[in-house]
Amino acid sequence: MSNGLFYSQDVLINACKIVSSSGQIMDFKDLVIELNYFEDIFSNGISGKILINDSMGYIDILELQGFEVLLLDIDKPGLEDPIIKEFRIFNISNRKLTKSTNENYVINFCSEELLLNEQYRVSKSYKKEIVSNIVYDLLINNLKVSQDKIKIDTTAGLRDIVIPNFKPIQAINWLCTFAKSNDYKNNGSPFLFYEDRDGLKFKSILNLFQYPVYKTYEYSVKGLAYDKNTSVIDIPKEIVNVLEYEHLKNFDSITAIRSGAFSNKMYTVDPLRLKFGESDFSYSNYIKSGISSLNNNKLPTSKSNRFGDTIDKTKGVVKFCVTTTGQSENPYIKGKNVLINENKIEETVPFRTAQIALFCSHRMKLVIPGDVLMTVGKVIIFNLPEITYNNKNKQKSPDEFYSGKYLVTAVRHVISQENKFITCIEICKESSPNRYSDFDNSNSIWGKIS
Numbered sequence: 311m312s313n314g315l316f317y318s319q320d321v322l323i324n325a326c327k328i329v330s331s332s333g334q335i336m337d338f339k340d341l342v343i344e345l346n347y348f349e350d351i352f353s354n355g356i357s358g359k360i361l362i363n364d365s366m367g368y369i370d371i372l373e374l375q376g377f378e379v380l381l382l383d384i385d386k387p388g389l390e391d392p393i394i395k396e397f398r399i400f401n402i403s404n405r406k407l408t409k410s411t412n413e414n415y416v417i418n419f420c421s422e423e424l425l426l427n428e429q430y431r432v433s434k435s436y437k438k439e440i441v442s443n444i445v446y447d448l449l450i451n452n453l454k455v456s457q458d459k460i461k462i463d464t465t466a467g468l469r470d471i472v473i474p475n476f477k478p479i480q481a482i483n484w485l486c487t488f489a490k491s492n493d494y495k496n497n498g499s500p501f502l503f504y505e506d507r508d509g510l511k512f513k514s515i516l517n518l519f520q521y522p523v524y525k526t527y528e529y530s531v532k533g534l535a536y537d538k539n540t541s542v543i544d545i546p547k548e549i550v551n552v553l554e555y556e557h558l559k560n561f562d563s564i565t566a567i568r569s570g571a572f573s574n575k576m577y578t579v580d581p582l583r584l585k586f587g588e589s590d591f592s593y594s595n596y597i598k599s600g601i602s603s604l605n606n607n608k609l610p611t612s613k614s615n616r617f618g619d620t621i622d623k624t625k626g627v628v629k630f631c632v633t634t635t636g637q638s639e640n641p642y643i644k645g646k647n648v649l650i651n652e653n654k655i656e657e658t659v660p661f662r663t664a665q666i667a668l669f670c671s672h673r674m675k676l677v678i679p680g681d682v683l684m685t686v687g688k689v690i691i692f693n694l695p696e697i698t699y700n701n702k703n704k705q706k707s708p709d710e711f712y713s714g715k716y717l718v719t720a721v722r723h724v725i726s727q728e729n730k731f732i733t734c735i736e737i738c739k740e741s742s743p744n745r746y747s748d749f750d751n752s753n754s755i756w757g758k759i760s
Contacts, residue, residue, distance in 0.1 A: 315386060315387045315389075316387075317548075318551070319730045319731050319732060320386065321384060321725055321731030322384065322386065323339045323342070323383075324384065324392060325382065326339040326342055326383075327380070327381040328378055329379040329380075330372040330374070330378055331375065331378065335381075336368065342360055342362065342725070342727065343414070343726075343727045344360070344361040344727065345359075345360050345361075345725040346358050346360075346722060346723070347382070347384075347393070348721070348722050348723075349685060349686045350504065350686065350719070351686040351687060351719045351720065352504070353504060353505075354423075354427075354479045354504060354505065355420055355424040355479075355504075356421045356506075356507075357418070357420040358397070358418075359416050359418055359419075360416065360417045361404075361414065361415075362414065362416070363412065363414055364413055365411055369402065374402065377399070378398070378399045379396055379398065379399070380398070380399055380417070381396055382395050382397065384682060384723070384725065385682055391682065393507050395507070396422065397421060398419060398420060398422045398424075399419050400418055400420055400425060401418040402416065403416045403418060423479070423505070423510065426454075427477050427479040430452065430478060431475050431476065432448065432473050432476055432477070433473060433475045434472075435470075435472045435473070436469070436471045436473075437470055437651075438469075438470065439471065440464070440466070440468060440469065441465040441467075441471075441490075441501075442464050442465040442512065444471055445462060445482050445485055445503070446460065448481055449482075449510060453479075455509075460509060460511075461509060461510070461511045461512075463491065463512060464492050465489045465492060466492040467490055467651075469488060469651055470650075471488070479503070483503060486502065486503060486512075486662075487659065487662065489512075490657060491514045491517060493514075496514060496516040496601065496602055497596070497599060497601060498657065498660070498661020498662050499515065499517070499661070499665075500516075500661070500662040500665045501513065501515075506685035506686050506687060506721075507685050508685065515665065515669060515717075516601065516602040516665075518687050518717055519602045519603060519604050521689045522689070523689050523690060523715065524689060524718075525691075526692075526693065527550050527552050527676065527678065527690060527691065527693070528550060528551060528695075529692075529694065529695055530551060549681070551678075552678055553679070554676070554677040555675065555676050555692075557672075557674055558673040558674060558736065559672060559673040560672060561671065561672070562671075563621070566667065568626055568627070569663070569666075570660075570667060571667035571668045572592075572593040572611055572621045573592055573593060573621070573623060573624055573664075574591045574627040574628070574629070574660055574663050574664060575588060575589070575625040575660075576591075576628070576629045576631055577628065577629070577631075578656065579630070579631075579632055579633070580632075580634065582634070582643075587633065589656040589660050591660035591661060591663070591664050592623070593622040593668075594611065594622050596664070603740065603741040604689070604714070604717060604739050604741050605714045605715050605741040606741070606743065607743065607744060608742075609671060609740070609741065609742065609746075610746040612751070613749040613751070627663060631655050631659055633656065634650060634652045634653045635654055635655065637650045638650045665740075668740040669739075669740045672712070672740075673719075673736060673738045674692070674736070674738075675736050676735050676737060678733050678734075678735065679732065680724075680730075680732050680733050682723070684718065684721055684735060685718070686718050686719060687717070687718065688718045689715055689718075690737065691713075691715055691716075692737065693708040693713045694708060694709040694712045694713045695707070695709065710743065714741075714743035717738055717739065718737055719737065719738050720736035721733060721734075721736075722734040
């Protein structure tokens with residue numbers, strides 16, 4: 311890692327080329343003031359911006375018109391595992407004159423799949439098919455994505471699906487609602503469709519939780535010399551040293567209730583059998599089922615309100631869905647020898663509603679030295695230091711609730727004109743490394759307050 315790397319923020323821009331409509335290729339890497347490359351697990355493709363300083367009029371020379379190809383190749387010195395991607399330029403913005411013969415502007419780019427998605431629609435039906443195979447078919451046949459760019463987690467349960475004139479990616483996002491992990495331990499297991507440096511992925515969040523830890527990051531005071539020699543920099547330590555951190559979201563009880571994180575209800579209607587049903591999600595039962603989690607301890611739910619109910623006993627969200635579950639067992643339908651592939655909506659929607667909300671219950675932003683291998687979907691450990699010094703050595707211990715495992719949900723690579731490379735990541739978790747104390751609801755003080 312340190313071979314050829316003198317500072318943790320060093321970067322190699324091997325190529326930042328634009329291919330024009332006429333096939334002309336021009337490398338803009340010496341004109342880049344700032345390059346931003348962005349991945350998001352809740353988005354469906356990669357996007358980015360390049361701030362250009364131009365005194366030659368390249369917009370006119372290349373006749374830029376909105377469909378050009380951007381060839382990007384960036385790496386860390388000595389790593390030799392670069393991000394090599396092709397993007398489509400879709401817009402030029404913030405074009406401003408800085409001198410009489412010089413201007414700045416921003417080139418906006420995105421994955422070609424995002425551009426193709428806006429041009430086509432899908433009307434298609436599938437019989438007795440698992441959701442992951444349907445997603446694969448849409449990517450291969452409707453977006454013409456190469457096989458080596460696709461990574462899909464296998465889903466469980468055969469489905470009869472009709473896609474009603476949706477855009478391809480819209481259809482995939484809709485299918486996420488029906489997707490259920492084939493791992494029996496991962497009830498509900500919400501699926502997400504996203505892109506990272508390696509390609510397009512259709513993944514279960516709970517499966518991502520089980521991935522090995524990519525790196526362990528620390529935050530320490532900057533500007534300290536190593537080995538009492540100001541000319542020596544410990545590169546391996548600097549690489550995992552967090553430059554800045556920020557809490558984007560801490561606990562929010564009202565939002566948790568409104569989003570159905572701890573409890574929600576779904577009413578179902580079966581139009582064929584004229585039957586109504588209901589399904590309840592309770593966080594306490596969910597935890598007892600041994601579901602996959604990032605850390606070992608659940609979020610606190612023990613405080614009871616004035617009615618004696620805890621937060622996982624009241625229904626903050628109510629949804630209504632059409633179900634086909636149980637139709638295949640109906641005697642009349644059996645007698646007609648009709649095979650119905652039930653949608654099992656009761657096993658996906660209540661869980662997905664809660665799991666997405668729980669997953670975002672705590673969110674942080676970290677700024678780390680640039681890392682081309684950092685992608686969304688990776689599991690990291692962040693040892694967040696306590697505010698106070700609690701030991702004789704004047705060292706901070708890791709925060710017992712906000713340290714631990716996190717899932718990376720967004721990545722922004724930022725390269726400046728000085729070739730300084732930082733990576734901003736957003737990380738989320740739905741559990742704690744240590745157990746919170748339970749509320750003593752019998753305490754007389756709580757009785758007087760609530």
